[in-house]
Every structure is written in C-alpha cells, then in structure tokens.
Amino acid sequence: MRATVMYGAGDVRIEHVPDASIDAPTDAVVRVTGAAICGSDLWPYGSKPADSAPQRMGHEFIGVVEDLGSAITTLQRGDLVISPFLWQDNTCDYCRRGLTSSCRHGGGYGHANDGGQGEAVRVPQAAGTLVKLNVAPDSSLMPSLLTLTDVFCTGHHAAVCGHVGNGSTVAVVGDGAVGLSAVLAARRLGAERIILIGRHTVRTDVGREFGATDVVTERGSEATALVRDLTGGNGVDAVLECVGHADALETAFGAVRDGGYVSRVGVPQYTEGPIGMDMIARNLTLTGGVAPARAYLEQLLPDVLDGTIEPGKVFDRTVDLAGVPAGYQAMADRQALKVAVTP
Amino acid sequence: MRATVMYGAGDVRIEHVPDASIDAPTDAVVRVTGAAICGSDLWPYGSKPADSAPQRMGHEFIGVVEDLGSAITTLQRGDLVISPFLWQDNTCDYCRRGLTSSCRHGGGYGHANDGGQGEAVRVPQAAGTLVKLNVAPDSSLMPSLLTLTDVFCTGHHAAVCGHVGNGSTVAVVGDGAVGLSAVLAARRLGAERIILIGRHTVRTDVGREFGATDVVTERGSEATALVRDLTGGNGVDAVLECVGHADALETAFGAVRDGGYVSRVGVPQYTEGPIGMDMIARNLTLTGGVAPARAYLEQLLPDVLDGTIEPGKVFDRTVDLAGVPAGYQAMADRQALKVAVTP
Numbered sequence: 268m269r270a271t272v273m274y275g276a277g278d279v280r281i282e283h284v285p286d287a288s289i290d291a292p293t294d295a296v297v298r299v300t301g302a303a304i305c306g307s308d309l310w311p312y313g314s315k316p317a318d319s320a321p322q323r324m325g326h327e328f329i330g331v332v333e334d335l336g337s338a339i340t341t342l343q344r345g346d347l348v349i350s351p352f353l354w355q356d357n358t359c360d361y362c363r364r365g366l367t368s369s370c371r372h373g374g375g376y377g378h379a380n381d382g383g384q385g386e387a388v389r390v391p392q393a394a395g396t397l398v399k400l401n402v403a404p405d406s407s408l409m410p411s412l413l414t415l416t417d418v419f420c421t422g423h424h425a426a427v428c429g430h431v432g433n434g435s436t437v438a439v440v441g442d443g444a445v446g447l448s449a450v451l452a453a454r455r456l457g458a459e460r461i462i463l464i465g466r467h468t469v470r471t472d473v474g475r476e477f478g479a480t481d482v483v484t485e486r487g488s489e490a491t492a493l494v495r496d497l498t499g500g501n502g503v504d505a506v507l508e509c510v511g512h513a514d515a516l517e518t519a520f521g522a523v524r525d526g527g528y529v530s531r532v533g534v535p536q537y538t539e540g541p542i543g544m545d546m547i548a549r550n551l552t553l554t555g556g557v558a559p560a561r562a563y564l565e566q567l568l569p570d571v572l573d574g575t576i577e578p579g580k581v582f583d584r585t586v587d588l589a590g591v592p593a594g595y596q597a598m599a600d601r602q603a604l605k606v607a608v609t610p
Numbered sequence: 611m612r613a614t615v616m617y618g619a620g621d622v623r624i625e626h627v628p629d630a631s632i633d634a635p636t637d638a639v640v641r642v643t644g645a646a647i648c649g650s651d652l653w654p655y656g657s658k659p660a661d662s663a664p665q666r667m668g669h670e671f672i673g674v675v676e677d678l679g680s681a682i683t684t685l686q687r688g689d690l691v692i693s694p695f696l697w698q699d700n701t702c703d704y705c706r707r708g709l710t711s712s713c714r715h716g717g718g719y720g721h722a723n724d725g726g727q728g729e730a731v732r733v734p735q736a737a738g739t740l741v742k743l744n745v746a747p748d749s750s751l752m753p754s755l756l757t758l759t760d761v762f763c764t765g766h767h768a769a770v771c772g773h774v775g776n777g778s779t780v781a782v783v784g785d786g787a788v789g790l791s792a793v794l795a796a797r798r799l800g801a802e803r804i805i806l807i808g809r810h811t812v813r814t815d816v817g818r819e820f821g822a823t824d825v826v827t828e829r830g831s832e833a834t835a836l837v838r839d840l841t842g843g844n845g846v847d848a849v850l851e852c853v854g855h856a857d858a859l860e861t862a863f864g865a866v867r868d869g870g871y872v873s874r875v876g877v878p879q880y881t882e883g884p885i886g887m888d889m890i891a892r893n894l895t896l897t898g899g900v901a902p903a904r905a906y907l908e909q910l911l912p913d914v915l916d917g918t919i920e921p922g923k924v925f926d927r928t929v930d931l932a933g934v935p936a937g938y939q940a941m942a943d944r945q946a947l948k949v950a951v952t953p
Contacts, residue, residue: 361868366893369868428895525704525712535886543881547874547899550709552771553885556893 269610270385271324271591273308275317277599279324279592287387292338295393297330297348300404301413302383302608303582304594305352306443307534310511312595325384325608326352326376327416329400329409333387339394347404348397350383350390351560352376352417357395367561370395383416384591386610398564402572410579410607411571414448415564418605419578421532422448422509423567424558426456429505429530433457438494438522439479441509442470444581444605445532447477449507451578454478455570462497464490464518470604473580487514491521498524505530508555513537523551531555581605612953613728614667614934616651618660620942622667622935630730635681638736640673640691643747644756645726645951646925647937648695649786650877653854655938668727668951669695669719670759672743672752676730682737690747691740693726693733694903695719695760700738710904713738726759727934729953741907745915753922753950754914757791758907761948762921764875765791765852766910767901769799772848772873776800781837781865782822784852785813787924787948788875790820792850794921797821798913805840807833807861813947816923830857834864841867848873851898856880866894874898924948 270284287296302325311322332346342348355362355370362370372392374380381388390396402408414420422445431437435458439449442465453461454477463479464486465471471482483493495502502524508515511533519529520541532555542553570576584603586594587610594606613627630639645668654665675689685691698705698713705713715735717723724731733739745751754762765788774780778801782792785808796804797820806822807829808814814825826836838845845867851858854876862872863884875898885896913919927946929937930953937949 364869366869368891368893428893526707526709531890535890538884538886539882540885541881542883542885542896543878546896547878548711550711550771550899550902552895552897553889554895554897556890559893 268386269588271382272321273311273315273324274321275315275319276313278317279312279595281588281591284323284385287381287389289334289336290389291391292336293392293394294336295332295339295342295390295397296334296387297350297390297397298333298387299328299330299383299385299610301329301409302610303327303413303416304384304591304598304606304608305417306445308595309599310534312599322378323380323382323385324377325382327413328383328388329413329416330388331404336393341394342397342399347400347402349400349412349416349564350397351420351564353560354390354392354396355561356392357561362395365559365562367559368557384608396561408571410582411577413607414578414581415567415571417560418444418581419448419452419567420560420563421445421558423452423563425449425507425509425530425532425555426452428554429507429528431456431458431505434459435505436460436498436503438462438464438503438506439509440464440506440515440518441533442467442474443509446509447474447581448578449509450474450479451477451576453507455576462494462503467601476580487518488521490518494522502527504528507532509533511536513540516540520546520551525549528552528554532558582607585609611729612931614725615664616654616658616667617664618658618662619656621660622655622938624931624934627666627728630724630732632677632679633732634734635679636735636737637679638675638682638685638733638740639677639730640671640693640733640740641676641730642671642673642726642728642953644672644752645953646670646756646759647727647934647941647949647951648760649788651938652942653877655942665721666723666725666728667720668725670756671726671731672756672759673731674747679736684737685740685742690743690745692743692755692759692907693740694763694907696903697733697735697739698904699735700904705738708902708905710902711900727951729931739904751914753925754920756950757921757924758910758914760903761787761924762791762795762910763903763906764788764901766795766906768792768850768852768873768875768898769795771897772850772871774799774801774848777802778848779803779841779846781805781807781846781849782852783807783849783858783861784876785810785817786852789852790817790924791921792852793817793822794820794919796850798919805837805846810944819923830861831864833861837865845870847871850875852876854879856883859883863889863894868892871895871897875901925950928952
C-alpha cells in the first residue's frame with residue numbers, strides 16, 4: 268500500500284510500504300477514507316535530522332474496517348469508524364478515569380507503526396479505540412467528524428483543564444487549528460469573553476465565527492497589556508496556550524488573573540519554564556497536556572452530528588495522497604490552515 | 611515597644627521601635643499574646659545581605675485589640691483576635707472568590723510594617739482581617755489556634771489545590787511544620803494513603819501522629835522509586851511540595867501519577883523548572899501558592915476548637931521576645947521544629 272514517510276525536515280514522501288495487517292487478535296485494519304495533517308506534524312517537518320530513521324506519518328483518520336482480529340466482537344467489517352489519535356484499551360484504570368492518553372496498553376500511530384496518512388492502518392486495541400460512525404462515508408459532516416480524531420478534542424481539553432465554564436473569561440494564544448478549536452470549545456462550554464491572540468486575519472476570522480469576542484494581533488508584552496485592558500486590568504480566568512513556544516507561555520502567564528489557569532496543549536518546544544515566585548504569589552495553575560481524545564469523542568459527537576458545532580471549518584484544503592508533501596509545505600508556509608487528506 | 615528586627619543572615623535583634631499606632635481609620639492595634647517563627651522566616655535568616663535594609667519580622671500572631679480606627683464597627687477593644695499572615699479587606703472580588711491572598715487592598719506584615727514577633731502590631735484592614743476568638747487567652751488550644759495564622763492553612767491549601775479528597779493517595783515532600791500540616795490536612799480531607807518524605811525521625815513521628823501511613827527517608831530518585839513501589843508503580847494522585855527547593859519539585863514530578871497534581875506551598879528557591887514534554891505527555895498539573903489563610907480560617911476553626919485536629923503539635927519550643935534570636939537559630943539548626951513566641 269502507499270503511505271506517507273518523513274525522512275527529514277522538509278522531506279516528506281509517498282512510498283510503497285507493507286500492507287497493513289492483523290498482528291494481534293486485538294488489532295483491526297482500517298482502510299482510510301479521510302485523514303489530516305496535524306500541526307504537531309510540522310514540528311518534525313521543521314527539525315527532523317536527515318540522518319534519523321524515516322518515520323510513518325499521520326494520526327488523524329476515519330475509515331472502513333477491512334479486517335478484524337479474532338478477539339474483536341464489537342465491530343464488523345465494513346463499519347465506518349473514527350479513531351482518536353492514540354490507541355487505548357478503554358478498560359484500564361487510567362482509561363476508566365478518563366485519561367485514555369495514559370492507557371496501560373496505549374500507543375501512537377506513525378513512526379514504526381502505520382500512520383493515518385496512508386491507504387490503510389493497523390489499529391491496535393481496536394475494540395477500545397475505534398468508534399463506529401452511523402453516517403455515510405460521503406457525509407458533509409466528514410470534516411467536522413475528522414476534527415474529533417484530535418484537533419477539536421485537543422482544543423476541548425485545553426478548555427476543560429482550564430476550568431472554562433459559564434461566564435468564564437478566556438484568552439486563547441495561537442490562531443492555528445488547535446487555537447481555533449479551543450475558541451469553539453470555550454464557547455461551547457459557556458465562556459462569556461473569548462480573546463483570541465493571533466495575527467492571521469483569515470484565521471482570526473474563523474476564530475470570530477467560532478465565538479471569539481475579541482482579537483488581539485499583538486504579541487508578547489503588548490498582547491498581555493491588551494488582554495489586561497480588555498479585562499479591566501485583571502487578566503482572564505484561563506489562558507489556553509495552543510502554540511508550544513516559550514514566548515506563548517510567557518504571554519499566557521502575563522494574561523491570566525490571579526488564581527487562574529494556564530492550560531497548555533501545544534507541544535512544548537522548551538524543557539524549562541518560569542514557575543518561580545510570581546506563579547506562587549498569584550496562585551497560578553499550570554495544566555493541560557495530551558488530550559484524552561477517546562474519552563471526549565463520544566461526548567462531543569452528538570454536537571457534531573446535529574450541527575450544533577462545525578469544528579471542520581478549520582480545514583481549508585484537501586489533497587490526495589500524492590498531494591500530502593505539498594500539503595505539509597502549505598501548512599508550514601501558513602498558506603493552508605489545516606489540510607485534509609483523501610487517499 | 612520591643613520588636614524583632616532582622617539585619618542580615620543570622621543577625622536577628624530585639625530592639626525598641628516606635629509604638630504600634632492607628633494610621634488609618636481601618637487600622638487596629640493588637641497587643642500580641644502569642645506569635646511564632648515561620649519556616650519562611652528562615653530564608654532571609656539564611657541569605658539576607660548585611661547591607662540590605664533591616665526588616666521587622668513575624669506574620670503569625672494572636673492578640674488583644676488595644677486600639678481601633680474610627681471605621682471599625684465589628685471589633686471592640688479587649689477582643690482576643692487572630693490574624694492570618696496577610697491582611698485583606700475581605701470584601702473585594704478576589705476576597706469574595708476566596709483568594710484573599712490577592713486582595714485588592716491587601717498586604718503583609720514585617721519589613722517596613724509592624725511584625726508579629728513584637729509587643730504589638732498595627733493591623734491594616736482590620737475589619738476584614740481579624741477574627742474574634744471566643745476562648746480565654748490562656749486556653750490550651752492556643753498553639754493549635756496559632757497554626758491557623760499560617761502554617762496549618764498553608765498545609766490545607768496544598769491539599770485543597772492538589773484536589774485531595776476521600777480515598778486520595780498523597781505524598782508530602784518535606785517534614786517541616788508545613789509538610790506535617792499538609793499531612794494533617796490531607797488526612798482531614800479524607801486521604802487514604804499519605805506518604806511523608808522526610809528524614810528527621812522526631813518530625814516524621816509527628817507526621818505519623820498526624821496521619822502519615824508511610825514514611826520515606828530517602829531523597830531524590832530513590833524517594834521517587836519508593837513512592838512508586840508503595841503505589842503499585844503508579845505514583846500518587848497528588849504530591850504536596852512543602853520545601854521550595856528545586857530538588858523537592860523534581861521529586862514531586864517523579865512521584866505523581868499521570869493526570870495528578872503537584873501542589874506547591876514552599877517558597878520557591880528557583881525561577882525556572884522542568885515543565886516540558888514529560889508534564890504534557892502525562893497531563894500533570896502544577897498548582898498551589900500563597901495560602902488564602904483568611905478564607906480558610908473560619909472554615910478550619912471549628913475542628914480546632916472542638917479538638918478534632920491538633921495542628922499545634924508542630925510547636926516544640928516556646929521563647930519570650932528576648933529568646934527570639936535563639937529561636938531562629940534553633941529552627942535553622944533543626945533543633946526546633948517550630949518556635950512559639952510569648953512576648
């Protein structure tokens with residue numbers, strides 16, 4: 268089959284790889300009908316050493332069950348299914364408490380495993396991982412459903428960890444697909460004021476459509492000052508940090524009110540951060556992390572199915588497999604916000 | 611009047627200072643009947659430059675109202691009152707949401723203001739700050755009541771921020787008075803397993819009396835490994851970090867389970883810390899801060915008054931004002947756990 272392989276920074280290729288197949292009785296093979304390129308794919312696309320081992324790519328996909336291991340009784344061949352970006356048994360103690368991203372038998376797509384940006388994927392722990400979709404494969408809901416694999420669940424996680432609720436004031440750092448998803452998630456959870464910090468008008472326009480009440484195009488201390496101006500000098504109840512750079516974190520700490528939450532879902536491009544006396548004096552909480560998408564998926568699905576939310580508006584380009592390398596470049600160049608892949 | 615003044619590291623003196631007096635209509639003057647030396651007083655005692663401005667000391671005290679500003683109607687001369695370690699109006703938006711440590715009109719004792727380790731204290735925002743105690747000044751409850759000024763509220767804050775509740779597994783880093791208070795607070799909130807990390811038998815014995823189910827005397831990675839051994843390899847739901855050193859924080863991150871809380875109440879002796887990918891991958895939350903003691907005081911008071919808890923057991927020495935310098939040295943040398951001051 269054909270699949271996406273990254274060799275190094277800027278070097279993404281579509282290659283023939285061994286067909287996806289059942290290795291364990293708990294596996295399924297899913298033929299991909301829709302996939303996506305993730306903002307996190309851009310980190311290795313920007314920095315992967317050319318002499319490192321090539322890695323398979325993609326962790327956001329929907330598809331049709333093609334083959335099933337003998338232990339799986341809850342799915343059938345031909346089912347249209349969605350996979351969260353990690354696999355999990357959905358039965359262990361971590362899964363039971365909703366932290367599916369720390370599943371005792373969990374793991375991730377890509378690298379040495381099949382990835383979503385390919386024709387088919389071996390899905391370990393398929394019974395715990397895959398959720399059947401009762402829609403047609405060509406449903407117009409497909410882009411929004413695809414966001415439930417990762418990006419919208421990740422934005423939702425930022426908001427949940429930030430204790431966003433009715434009447435909250437929120438700032439979102441970053442106008443990428445995760446940031447915009449965080450805006451939509453915050454609105455869905457009842458936030459009253461949502462300040463989006465981002466500089467790309469095309470994107471912040473989507474942010475306004477998703478519920479941003481204010482847009483701040485400045486960065487750093489100027490952004491912080493503007494957020495404080497907009498909130499009577501106080502700062503916001505929660506900052507959802509959807510970038511991962513150290514300066515975004517600094518902006519977040521500057522924009523949050525005393526006793527508030529800085530909730531991170533960006534992949535941190537730093538190892539140390541400013542957690543000294545200011546954080547203690549102001550009782551700031553630093554939270555967030557890798558989203559337990561499986562735990563959120565079924566909870567968010569109804570709002571997508573009935574059209575209450577349309578998180579799929581973050582997609583602004585669709586490519587076939589051959590177009591994946593160009594899709595990476597378009598996202599890296601910020602010519603595309605988020606690219607869907609139809610193999 | 612006489613009061614404690616710190617000139618530099620190791621240089622604490624009892625001096626004559628101007629009498630405490632009413633400066634604003636919202637002030638009170640309280641004649642101190644009981645005070646304490648705080649673990650946080652030991653930081654300047656260890657490091658204050660000799661050429662820095664001398665500072666008044668002490669922020670934990672109980673006393674009798676001696677004088678009242680004209681705006682105060684809720685207190686009377688002669689009332690026995692307790693003060694949390696910060697003053698606050700107890701009416702602003704931060705106070706109303708329980709974050710009295712961020713009061714809009716708040717401040718702290720000592721430095722250029724009167725401190726608790728003296729004969730009397732001018733208390734700003736007295737109506738919002740002071741809580742009347744309906745006990746005799748010589749009550750045997752006095753040591754435990756005194757802990758409500760700071761140390762027990764601080765331990766309680768660590769447990770509250772760490773979401774400690776019924777059935778929680780908890781590790782407490784540090785066997786100082788705050789760490790022991792955190793043990794007691796965690797037990798009071800229903801923790802099932804409380805692992806105290808500390809090396810001083812006299813102190814960990816108090817910890818066991820307060821509810822520690824296990825004591826780990828190792829440090830660093832050995833402590834982390836032992837906490838994991840004691841919790842089936844998982845780590846604890848919450849680590850209450852009651853020291854403030856970078857290595858204590860590292861121990862905390864190592865001992866907490868995925869999705870758990872590292873709750874800090876030690877004064878951080880670092881400006882940067884390890885908040886990179888491990889924290890994100892494991893969904894760890896870093897929380898805690900300066901305790902809003904005023905908000906907790908009335909909530910914790912009944913359990914002290916009826917003897918349900920005896921947090922005053924952290925005191926193991928009492929000095930008069932003249933004995934304060936020796937009290938500092940005894941705490942710095944770890945010959946005393948916590949020193950009470952009876953002026």
